[in-house]
Amino acid sequence: MVIIWSKCGSESDITECGDIVVTKGDKEEMKVGRAKLINKPTVTKGKKYDKFFIYLSSFVVKDKDFPFKVKEELLVKIEKGKLTIEKA
Numbered sequence: 001m002v003i004i005w006s007k008c009g010s011e012s013d014i015t016e017c018g019d020i021v022v023t024k025g026d027k028e029e030m031k032v033g034r035a036k037l038i039n040k041p042t043v044t045k046g047k048k049y050d051k052f053f054i055y056l057s058s059f060v061v062k063d064k065d066f067p068f069k070v071k072e073e074l075l076v077k078i079e080k081g082k083l084t085i086e087k088a
Contacts, residue, residue: 033060 036055041048060066068074073088 031060031063031065033057035060 034057038053038055040051040053042051043049068085068087075086075088077084077086
């Protein structure tokens with residue numbers, strides 16, 4: 001069973017909005033939200049540097065099961081083509 005919470009109003013909006021998809025199976029509930037990778041270049045001492053951010057849907061971050069706190073140090077791994085984020 002898949003349940004979609006949409007601030008936009010319908011399942012067809014899932015690609016346009018930061019919605020949460022909840023999949024209920026035999027084991028446990030999994031929540032999936034949309035995120036976006038953004039580059040905000042900055043200039044320091046006349047030199048331009050890339051600065052990347054991953055923006056998460058507020059629906060995901062405000063969920064009671066979200067495992068991180070704001071400004072918490074995190075460890076990012078790339079393994080077998082997947083990005084994993086853990087507490088540092």
